Amino acid sequence: MKIAVINCGSATLKFKLFDMPSGKVLEDKEIEHIGESNSPIRNHCEAIEHLHVDFKTIDAVGHRVVHGGEKFVESVRIDAEVIAAIKDLIPLAPLHNPANLEGIKVVGQKAPDIPQIAVFDTAFHATLKKEAFMYAIPFEMYEKNQIRRYGFHGTSHFYLLKETAKLLGKKVADTNIITLHLGNGASVCAIKNGKSCDTSMGFTPLEGLVMGTRSGDIDPAIALFMQDELGFSSQEVNNILNKKSGLFGLCGENDVRNIEQRDDKQAKLALSIMVRRIQKYIGAYMVLLEDVDAIVFSGGIGENSSYVRESVMNNKIFKNIRMLVVKTDEELEIVNECLKILEK
Numbered sequence: 001m002k003i004a005v006i007n008c009g010s011a012t013l014k015f016k017l018f019d020m021p022s023g024k025v026l027e028d029k030e031i032e033h034i035g036e037s038n039s040p041i042r043n044h045c046e047a048i049e050h051l052h053v054d055f056k057t058i059d060a061v062g063h064r065v066v067h068g069g070e071k072f073v074e075s076v077r078i079d080a081e082v083i084a085a086i087k088d089l090i091p092l093a094p095l096h097n098p099a100n101l102e103g104i105k106v107v108g109q110k111a112p113d114i115p116q117i118a119v120f121d122t123a124f125h126a127t128l129k130k131e132a133f134m135y136a137i138p139f140e141m142y143e144k145n146q147i148r149r150y151g152f153h154g155t156s157h158f159y160l161l162k163e164t165a166k167l168l169g170k171k172v173a174d175t176n177i178i179t180l181h182l183g184n185g186a187s188v189c190a191i192k193n194g195k196s197c198d199t200s201m202g203f204t205p206l207e208g209l210v211m212g213t214r215s216g217d218i219d220p221a222i223a224l225f226m227q228d229e230l231g232f233s234s235q236e237v238n239n240i241l242n243k244k245s246g247l248f249g250l251c252g253e254n255d256v257r258n259i260e261q262r263d264d265k266q267a268k269l270a271l272s273i274m275v276r277r278i279q280k281y282i283g284a285y286m287v288l289l290e291d292v293d294a295i296v297f298s299g300g301i302g303e304n305s306s307y308v309r310e311s312v313m314n315n316k317i318f319k320n321i322r323m324l325v326v327k328t329d330e331e332l333e334i335v336n337e338c339l340k341i342l343e344k
């Protein structure tokens with residue numbers, strides 16, 4: 001059986017074709033700079049054309065959908081009702097859900113008879129309790145406007161959980177770990193008895209760790225100050241915090257490989273700020289979990305940078321905790337979800 005995975009980011013499209021159940025990757029393609037001014041590819045529809053894939057020869061397509069809100073707590077087979085619900089969630093993920101919908105629409109037009117499955121980035125965090133997901137803002141803003149912590153990177157944290165349980169020889173349901181997905185976007189998850197019990201990304205993927213170009217946690221008053229005192233529009237503030245901050249904002253670039261090679265104070269400071277933030281989250285999550293089987297590093301930085309791993313773990317409090325490096329595979333996890341749905 002051939003199952004494709006489509007991951008439409010705001011300006012990227014990743015495509016992987018798997019032979020299942022062997023898990024063998026038959027095709028692996030990525031298109032970047034979609035919709036950018038100097039790019040010939042204007043939208044995700046054109047990007048899919050550019051893949052030159054005959055979807056009629058594929059048995060099913062799994063889509064990564066960034067925001068499932070409170071409605072989607074697990075993967076679902078896509079139908080008109082699911083599409084409408086993903087559309088309703090656009091205000092919560094204005095950059096991502098429209099791109100995800102476009103991918104779903106184009107595949108539906110090209111091969112109307114093949115099943116399409118939505119796998120949500122938020123679903124793994126559906127187990128967060130109210131005390132973990134509520135912000136201390138007026139309660140009705142949760143009830144009326146769904147302002148709450150959702151958490152993201154769920155497919156990655158879940159995959160890391162299952163792989164770590166195997167490595168530890170434990171059942172998933174007995175596993176207590178802290179998973180660090182450290183890529184350009186980065187998040188940490190506290191997993192208690194196999195369930196997400198807290199995570200660093202919140203209402204949007206902007207909260208939490210210092211990322212490649214995102215600020216992570218800041219005092220929300222800074223955003224207001226930028227608007228009221230510095231004269232930036234809300235769109236400009238959004239752009240600054242998502243695209244011009246994080247490591248890039250601190251030292252002018254976001255590729256950790258390069259930053260590690262640099263000898264200047266600014267580069268060193270940027271890494272120190274990132275490392276310190278990770279340590280603070282691990283410390284906080286150790287308190288929540290009480291027992292921690294392992295701290296798991298993953299994502300481009302977590303898997304490859306021994307400097308970041310060692311700097312993070314260089315703390316007396318963490319010295320008796322096992323550190324693991326596990327390669328994440330979100331696409332494989334999405335395919336596994338598709339198989340589960342198809343078997344139902």
Ligand code: ADP
Nearest residue numbers: 182183184185254255256257299300301304305
């Ligand atoms: P994305 O969120 O875009 O999927 P990745 O998981 O691919 O991101 O991670 C990208 C990050 O990983 C970049 O900051 C890159 O510098 C970092 N990275 C990749 N390889 C290495 C390496 N060998 N040493 C340090 N950092 C690395």
